[in-house]
Amino acid sequence: MKVLLSGHRGYIGAVLTPYLLERGHDVTGLDSDIYRACTFAGDLAEIPTIEKDIRDVGKDDMIGFDAIIHLAGLSNDPLGDYRPELTNEINFKASVDLAALAKQAGVPRFLYASSCSTYGASGSEFLDESAPFNPVTPYGASKVNVERAVSLMADETFSPTFLRASTAYGLSPRLRFDLVLNNLTAWAFTTGQVYLKSDGTPWRPIVHVEDIAAAYTAALEADRSLIHNKAFNVGSTTENYQMVEIADIVSSVVPNCQVEFAPDAGPDTRCYRVDCNHIARHLHSFKPQWTARRGVEQLYDAYCSSGLSLDDFEGERFKRIAHVKKLIRVGELGEDLRRLPAMSRAIA
Template sequence: MLLNQGYEVIGLDSNLYERSTFGTGIVEIPEIKKDIRDVELEDLTGIETVLHLAGLSNDPLGNLNPNLTHEINYLASVKLAQLAKQAGVSRFIFSSSCSNYGAGGTDWLTEESAFNPVTPYGVSKVKVEQDVSQLADDNFSPTFLRNATAYGVSPRLRFDLVLNNLVAWALTTGQVYIKSDGTPWRPIVHIEDISRAFIAVLEAPRDLIHNQAFNVGRNEDNYQIRDLANIVKEIVPNCQIEYAPDGGPDKRCYRVDCSKIAQTLPDFQPQWNARKGAIELYETYQKVGLTLEEFEGPKYQRIAHIKYLMGHDLLDENLRWKKSTLAMQI
């Protein structure tokens, strides 16, 4: 999407999931193959804007080793922002999360609402926002995009995300499998619309986005998990809703007000909703012939894939590639 808008894009990634491409569609761009913890000043020379999304990307993976989540998601992110400022980067757009609100209850939450994270992942996002906001000045402008829970088809599709997961279960087993009691509220947003939010901030006048946080999504896209399950049941033929026998209420419950981004950045025009997204997922899963073994296996399950790489002596306990692996990549 950035390339289509005429931007020159450079990627930086440690490529933990290079073996996990779903279908086709990875766009070729210049890439720095490096761990976010190892970024140096020279990596940022000449860069005008940093769009920072790197990190351990979900709660089970964050729980695998909370110290690593602290080191990668928090310390390395703040260091990146400090280096970006030193290198003359003018805008720093951070992929934060509505996980900041955590156990937020059923009241509507705005960007001014209290943080209440309940996972190492959520804590890390809060701490980055707090520290990086202190770096803001006339030459360095950070913005914090608190994304709702992502969904939708992409070349690095994640099956641990709620709508992606429910559709996969329904297609491969005939069950829309819910691991909680179905009552928690959760805002969701398509990955394309998250990308639209980044571009809208990138192109907005500085005074509108300088050191600001924005909830990313739409108010009408706050759903209880059971509502998402019903949508999936209506779209995937011959499936039934099934609740896990030990599924209790999930502490992660929040309804997020996204009025600010709609009012401040009118160029941000989300194109997706849960029903449209569930249809996209169902049709794509059908097209590729997705099986239960595949989506539940180590190729696409984030934490299982990390354990697979460790078990095959490719990755060490600190999530760094072993030297023999790096030699092979070169």
């Protein structure tokens, strides 16, 4: 299948690209690559690339593809909160425009990277895909709005699918440290503390980035009738944890560390547990391989191999919001988060 993968140089995209290639798909990337200086370990797969901001893509860029997998956007709550109007412009409007262009260009499938953050503040009950949306951040709201708008485009020629990923973790060439399991393991490795900034009670589903890649691959290859205009919670129902449980797993794997709470630690309004039985029933080739403990072990080994320091993971290189602010400060990125001409050179 000829696939256009937006955000192929990001945290998930850097893992998904080789998955698709190994399955024999013809993959073209679409990415402005503002995180080109943020590679942690390993190389990114070399594929044909449209190096554009997602807001600047045209219909001609879409022609000839069998499917579009749309990952690109502001990737987390801190970035989403930074300038909410840009979150709306990039994550919502540009995503809906991309889907409309894809439909006009005759692309039959559109896989959208939604998120379980659409459930937001939902308590401790298990939620399936029919649960009401209740986002508590601009990032979560943008995902809800895209789902609602793109769903209305579905017809006999255009088939959207919405993959609501649990909170990601695990090793990627474009590693993120702002994800809870990656972050807690890094704190433990570099400081001896598993540092919780909440009171540890909120629930969160988590899923390894490789399992997310496997879910996209399964949806891409599934019969249209199984995925047409449907949403899927991505993960395993057994992989829902309270934050303190994740902290305890980290402390049991990383030597000589203990769980610590920030002085102002309090409840987090983001609290939800998800039921992932729908994807298990309908996409039989999707079989998650990872657990939280295996993920911590993988990250701990990687941090040991790289000699990760506190400055590394708390610094501007690997923290998405800090890196974006740095690029604006040094004139590599505009206030609208578009790349400026100077971005053509590597950023130290």
